[in-house]
Amino acid sequence: xxxxxxxxxxxxxxxxxxxxxxxxxxxxxxxxxxxxxxxxxxxxxxxxxxxxxxxxxxxxxxxxxxxxxxxxxxxxxxxxxxxxxxxxxxxxxxxxxxxxxxxxxxxxxxxxxxxxxxxxxxxxxxxxxxxxxxxxxxxxxxxxxxxxxxxxxxxxxxxxxxxxxxxxxxxxxxxxxxxxxxxxxxxxxxxxxxxxxxxxxxxxxxxxxxxxxxxxxxxxxxxxxxxxxxxxxxxxxxxxxxxxxxxxxxxxxxxxxxxxxxxxxxxxxxxxxxxxxxxxxxxxxxxxxxxxxxxxxxxxxxxxxxxxxxxxxxxxxxxxxxxxxxxxxxxxxxxxxxxxxxxxxxxxxxxxxxxxxxxxxxxxxxxxxxxxxxxxxxxxxxxxxxxxxxxxxxxxxxxxxxxxxxxxxxxxxxxxxxxxxxxxxxxxxxxxxxxxxxxxxxxxxxxxxxxxxxxxxxxxxxxxxxxxxxxxxxxxxxxxxxxxxxxxxxxxxxxxxxxxxxxxxxxxxxxxxxxxxxxxxxxxxxxxxxxxxxxxxxxxxxxxxxxxxxxxxxxxxxxxxxxxxxxxxxxxxxxxxxxxxxxxxxxxxxxxxxxxxxxxxxxxxxxxxxxxxxxxxxxxxxxxxxxxxxxxxxxxxxxxxxxxxxxxxxxxxxxxxxxxxxxxxxxxxxxxxxxxxxxxxxxxxxxxxxxxxxxxxxxxxxxxxxxxxxxxxxxxxxxxxxxxxxxxxxxxxxxxxxxxxxxxxxxxxxxxxxxxxxxxxxxxxxxxxxxxxxxxxxxxxxxxxxxxxxxxxxxxxxxxxxxxxxxxxxxxxxxxxxxxxxxxxxxxxxxxxxxxxxxxxxxxxxxxxxxxxxxxxxxxxxxxxxxxxxxxxxxxxxxxxxxxxxxxxxxxxx
Numbered sequence: 001x002x003x004x005x006x007x008x009x010x011x012x013x014x015x016x017x018x019x020x021x022x023x024x025x026x027x028x029x030x031x032x033x034x035x036x037x038x039x040x041x042x043x044x045x046x047x048x049x050x051x052x053x054x055x056x057x058x059x060x061x062x063x064x065x066x067x068x069x070x071x072x073x074x075x076x077x078x079x080x081x082x083x084x085x086x087x088x089x090x091x092x093x094x095x096x097x098x099x100x101x102x103x104x105x106x107x108x109x110x111x112x113x114x115x116x117x118x119x120x121x122x123x124x125x126x127x128x129x130x131x132x133x134x135x136x137x138x139x140x141x142x143x144x145x146x147x148x149x150x151x152x153x154x155x156x157x158x159x160x161x162x163x164x165x166x167x168x169x170x171x172x173x174x175x176x177x178x179x180x181x182x183x184x185x186x187x188x189x190x191x192x193x194x195x196x197x198x199x200x201x202x203x204x205x206x207x208x209x210x211x212x213x214x215x216x217x218x219x220x221x222x223x224x225x226x227x228x229x230x231x232x233x234x235x236x237x238x239x240x241x242x243x244x245x246x247x248x249x250x251x252x253x254x255x256x257x258x259x260x261x262x263x264x265x266x267x268x269x270x271x272x273x274x275x276x277x278x279x280x281x282x283x284x285x286x287x288x289x290x291x292x293x294x295x296x297x298x299x300x301x302x303x304x305x306x307x308x309x310x311x312x313x314x315x316x317x318x319x320x321x322x323x324x325x326x327x328x329x330x331x332x333x334x335x336x337x338x339x340x341x342x343x344x345x346x347x348x349x350x351x352x353x354x355x356x357x358x359x360x361x362x363x364x365x366x367x368x369x370x371x372x373x374x375x376x377x378x379x380x381x382x383x384x385x386x387x388x389x390x391x392x393x394x395x396x397x398x399x400x401x402x403x404x405x406x407x408x409x410x411x412x413x414x415x416x417x418x419x420x421x422x423x424x425x426x427x428x429x430x431x432x433x434x435x436x437x438x439x440x441x442x443x444x445x446x447x448x449x450x451x452x453x454x455x456x457x458x459x460x461x462x463x464x465x466x467x468x469x470x471x472x473x474x475x476x477x478x479x480x481x482x483x484x485x486x487x488x489x490x491x492x493x494x495x496x497x498x499x500x501x502x503x504x505x506x507x508x509x510x511x512x513x514x515x516x517x518x519x520x521x522x523x524x525x526x527x528x529x530x531x532x533x534x535x536x537x538x539x540x541x542x543x544x545x546x547x548x549x550x551x552x553x554x555x556x557x558x559x560x561x562x563x564x565x566x567x568x569x570x571x572x573x574x575x576x577x578x579x580x581x582x583x584x585x586x587x588x589x590x591x592x593x594x595x596x597x598x599x600x601x602x603x604x605x606x607x608x609x610x611x612x613x614x615x616x617x618x619x620x621x622x623x624x625x626x627x628x629x630x631x632x633x634x635x636x637x638x639x640x641x642x643x644x645x646x647x648x649x650x651x652x653x654x655x656x657x658x659x660x661x662x663x664x665x666x667x668x669x670x671x672x673x674x675x676x677x678x679x680x681x682x683x684x685x686x687x688x689x690x691x692x693x694x695x696x697x698x699x700x701x702x703x704x705x706x707x708x709x710x711x712x713x714x715x716x717x718x719x720x721x722x723x724x725x726x727x728x729x730x731x732x733x734x735x736x737x738x739x740x741x742x743x744x745x746x747x748x749x750x751x752x753x754x755x756x757x758x759x760x761x762x763x764x765x766x767x768x769x770x771x772x773x774x775x776x777x778x779x780x781x782x783x784x785x786x787x788x789x790x791x792x793x794x795x796x797x798x799x800x801x802x803x804x805x806x807x808x809x810x811x812x813x814x815x816x817x818x819x820x821x822x823x824x825x826x827x828x829x830x831x832x833x834x835x836x837x838x839x840x841x842x843x844x845x846x847x848x849x850x851x852x853x854x855x856x857x858x859x860x861x862x863x864x865x866x867x868x869x870x871x872x873x874x875x876x877x878x879x880x881x882x883x884x885x886x887x888x889x890x891x892x893x894x
Contacts, residue, residue, distance in 0.1 A: 006048040007065040009072055010041050010240075015316075020045050022236030024095025027336050034315060036308065036333050040076040041090070041240030042069040044208065046097065049234035052212045063205055070239065077241050081111055082200040084119035089133070089242040092207040094214055096235045099337055100224070104235055105144040105214040107207045108277060109137040109242060113198040117181075129247055131177035132169075136277060138184035138196060141203065145210040146192040156183050170275060204239070211237045225801075228808075243332045245325040246277050252298070252326040253277055256291045256305070258313040261321075261341040264348025264518075268292070268309060270322075304331050312336050317358045318367070319349050343372040344516070351518035361525045362882045368522065370849035370876040374398055374499070376519060377550075377868050378464070381497055382509040391483045393444070393469030394793070395501040396455035398868070401442030401464045402495040402507040405488055407479050409436025416440065423494055425481060427474050428467075429454040430627065434565045437463070442496045444503060446472040446481075448790065457562070464498030468794065472503075523551060523871055526878035532855060533862030534873045535611070537842060539563065541602030544612075547867035551874055554610040555603065556774060556864020557714075557842035560691060561619050563599045564592075573624045578662050582686060589690040596694035597701075604702055604709040611710045613774060613842070613864075615753060616691050616727075618716040620676045625663040635660055672782065677717025677755075681727045692731045696738035696746040703744050712749045714774060719756040721765040728769045753842070755779035760822040763829035767837055773830055774864070775823055777843030777851075781810050784819050811844070814851035824858050840864055849876035856880035 013021050013029025021029060025043035032038045044066070051059050070090075074080050079088035089111040094104035112120070112134045121130035139153040157169065160180050166172050172180070185196045197203050214220060215235045224231060245253030256270025271288030274297070295302040305324065308331070312320045321339035325332045341349065350364040359367070378399035381387070403421035406412045412424050416439030424440040426433065428447045434457065437443055442464040443454045458465030473482040479490040483503070488494060495504040535556035536547030544555060564573045569592065576588035604612050625631075638653045668674035681688035695711050702709040713731050718724045728750045735747045751772030752759070757780070759766055763773070782789055787797075789811050800806045814820055823841075830837045840862040845851035847865030852873055855863050857880070865873050 004045075004047055004059070006045050006059050006062055007069045008043050008045070009069055010038060010043070013043065019097050019233075020047065020236075022046055022095035022097055022238075023099050023337055024093060024335055025236045025238050028238060028240070030315075031312075031333055031336060034311075036311070037331055039241040039243050039332055039334070040073045041238055042066070042073065043095075044237040044239070046234035046236050049212045049215060049236065050232065052209075053215065053234065058209075063201075066204070066208070066239070067201070073239075073241055079241075081204075082113075082116065084115040086123060087111060087116040087119050089116075089120075090204070091238075091240050091242055092204070092211055093238045093240070094211045094235045095238050096215070096229075097233050098229050099340070100220060100229070104217070104220055105211055107137070107140045107144055107210070109133040110141070110203050110207055111200040112137050113200065113203075115198075116200070124247065126248060128174035128177060129244070131174055131181055132246055133244070133277075135177050135181045135184060138181055138188065141196070141207070142184060142188045142192075144214070145206050146188055146194070148188060148191045152187060152191070153184060156180065156187065208237050208239075211235065240334075243325045243327045243330075243334075244277070245273070245327065246275050247328050248275055250298075250326070250329045251275055252294070252301075253324070254288070254291060254294070255321070255323050256309070257339050258309045258320045258322070259339075259345070259349055261319065261339050261345050264319075264341070264345035264352065266352060268306060298326065298329075301326055301329070301331055308333060314358065317353065317363075319345075343368075343374075343376050346372060347376070347516065347519045347522055351522055362529065362885070364522065365526055365529065365875065365878050365882055368875060370852075370872045370879065373872050373875055374869070376515075377513050377871060378499070379510045379512055380499065381495075382511055385509050387502070387508060388505040389502045390486055390505055391469050391471040391503040393446075393466040393471075393501045393503065394448075394455075395497070395499055396448075396467045397443075397458040397463060397465035398499040399442075399464035400495065400497050400499075400508065400510045402493060402510070403441045405481075405490050405492050405494055406436075406440070407474070407476055407490055409433040409439075412436035412439045423496060425472075425474065426454070427476075429457070435567050442466075442498065444469060444472075444494075444496055446470060446474050458498075464496050466496045466498060466501050466503060469501075469503060519871075523874050526874045527551070530874065530877035530881050532852065532860065532877040532880070533840070534870055534877060535613075535840070535842075535862050535864040536867045536870050537846075537864050538603065538607075538867060540599075541606045543867055544603045544606035547870055548607060548610075550867055550870040552607075552610075552867065552870045554710075554862070554864075555607050555612040555614075556840055556846070556862060558603060558612060558614045560596070560599075560615060560617055561623075563596060564617075564624060569595060570624065574659070576687075577621050577624060577666070578658060585684065586686055589686055593690050593694050596691060597698045600695050600698035600711070601702060604698060604711060605707050607710075608702075609708045609710070611712050611749075613712040613714050613751075613772075614691075614695055615714040615716050616678075616688050616731075617680055618677050618753075620668060620671045620674055621666055621680070623671075625659060625666065628660070628663045628667060631656060631660045631663060672779070672788065677753075678715050678723045678727050679717065681715070681730070682723065685730055688727060688730055689734055692734035693738060695748075696735055697742070699746045699748070700738060700742040700744040703746075704742075710748070711746075712751065712772065714751055714753050714772075715770075716753045716776070717755050717779075718752040718766060718770075719758040719762075721762060721769070724752050724766055724769045749838070751838075754823075754826055756783050757822055760826040760829075763826035764833040767830040767833040770830075770837075771834070772838040772840070773826065774839075775826075775841045775843060775860075777814060777819065777823075777841055777845045778811065780822065780843070781815060781819050784815070784822060785810060813848055814845045814854055816854050820854055820858070823860075827859055838862075847873055849879070852876040853880040853883075856884070 010029045010032040015026050015030035018026040021043045048059050079086045081088045089109050091108045093106045117130050117134045121127040142148045143150045160176050164176050188196045245251045252272050252274045253276050254272025259266050260269040268291050270291040273288050319339045320336045323335040346368045350367040353359045354361050354364040381400045403423040405425050406422045412422050413435045422440045423442045424436050425444045428445050443458050445454050445467045446469050448467040455467050471483050493507050495508040535554040536552035537557040538544045538547050538555050539559050539562040572591050576585055579585035635656050638648050642648050699709045699711050715727045731750050738746050749771040751770045753776045754773050755776040839860050842864040846863040847869030863873055
């Protein structure tokens, strides 16, 4: 560290030095370089901050270097730091490489003391201005550096306004501000045990230390965690000559954007305050005026601002967020940075800038964050709404919904038929609740994780869902739930926000999604660039049609078990499970066959011309039976009633007793690793044969009508070569049989879902019998880590992330170092055995942008995700290809 250069004047840097100078410092240097009116200053590097964070001391000679650099600023301003006659005042601001607005600290007017304030008053002829600056310094220094609650200063300021009957701070006279400054200094001494420092260089050293320390303040750490910003970047510190927007008439301060950050419209958008300092605009103490009003108040300044905005946007080729100050009729630019913007604004601005020739189409794709696009695809809560949030759960499925509380599926179905808007509230949902989920606008549960039944079904229906909301105490008998001291009964209206997990009292205004022409155009550009195919996970013709509307080129995962959950089918499924012989099971399956055939026909027709990958039955059979505990209680109640002489339905009791015996017989210690997937097909081949016949008969019927049906059959949970060999042969036999019966060739690709580490290790053996692989990364992550997802997310994943034992939730973002390496191995081994092997991913990671980038690099052919994530995946796949092209064309380093 001693040999490093820790200080750069603004005149020494440029925009390419962002990592070292931070975003603010690099942009100040760049604006200085291109000749904009930037007050001079210096930047202390992020490396110095990281040195301080690790050692708790400044690098050697740092303050000596600061003094020397400050001398250059003094010469440029013709002022001296600490000189009462012509005092230079400075601001001390943070500035990380990645913008973190409002998360770290700033101190203005540094360098004022009892002598320099008198000199400033004399030099400007305005005592009020001088003491206005001094009281502001005391407030910010006392709060940021000496850790006194900001509310203490605000209380004193409010009292002063009251004493002087001033409607705002601007109306306080010079004497009041002088008295207030003395009061603030006494408060600092009393609360901190240390007097406000009169030495300007002591002020500066303490302020630099405080800004370094603000890198690790709680709000900055939370912001970094939410926005996935590394903790080791550090913040730069910018020491800049002060210019003053509070010097009376002809002075002002403001913030503006080169385009509207909400809509992307090409217009100057912002606010300003006359006779004010920068923090006044954002503090809400006074009501700012729209920037357009400046054209009437200071027309020449407005014209200069407009020219500057055009220059900065052309230079940076992006929407800019600009801070400015007007001091006695002279414009200064204090900051520019890439503006934070809504998803709609990001799309509109990127589209327009490409049309204007500012950026290329490829650059436009990189300007839009795929995660942002999600907000364009679901109804969302109006951001202007005031919300009464009373609980928070896990955000399982995005979107917003309001409706009456209802506690059971049957009642939800009945009320839904009357057109009532409903939120189904349950401890958890089961296949029995599917009709209620279908009828409701949203689902709220007190138990469950991100892959529980409610979460999975809601995501694929595109319904908002909040799960695992443990603050709820649900009483199904009384038809009410409690959250703290509040009680909500059936019929009360609540709202849920599936994007954040918030549960809100009453109805909230929502905004409907719309595909703007610009968004559709951007997605067309993405399709022209991307190499990865994008398919959808869909289980119904409606889902398939929606996926196609969103641009999916196939169905990468159709879960057949979801088709068994409908109320009219569960009794037949249960009859199949309860069968004591193969003949009885065949009879029940014969009843399911036409139902399945109709399902497959609908999906294949909706996705005509594109592949539809149909996964044969995967979950354990016990999942289709009632809960053992609930069923046991029902049986005990019926038996008790009979013992007490009450008349009961003996047939009902016998049926429940049979179900209970079967449920207990099928119960497993670890169902996830039990009798499921291809193991079911091997032990009960008649189940897989029925499903195969249904697929092939549906295909034959459609092709006879001229529909281009393209099924693919996927065998789940294969880990042994013999499993795929046996089940694949079974499916091919059924294809032979149906082809012979119908005279139409229905043979199709047969592949497997890779969900087990062993399948990756022996992928070359599996590929001998599989024409495609599809990675089921949810189960592959569970079996690789040895985590049960629901248990992990409920119990220890949170602390693991907080303690940085894991960088991300591996169920949300693919674990590249572990699971990813298994995928790479399986791709290499599989293609070595079968070069034309088609490989994709169908777990939830298929809709995560960072996971999609990995899939692109790993050489996969496609990703599959929920219909509502298809546009996100299209954009993310294109961005991965654009980045790859940039790397391919970049000049090689030495």
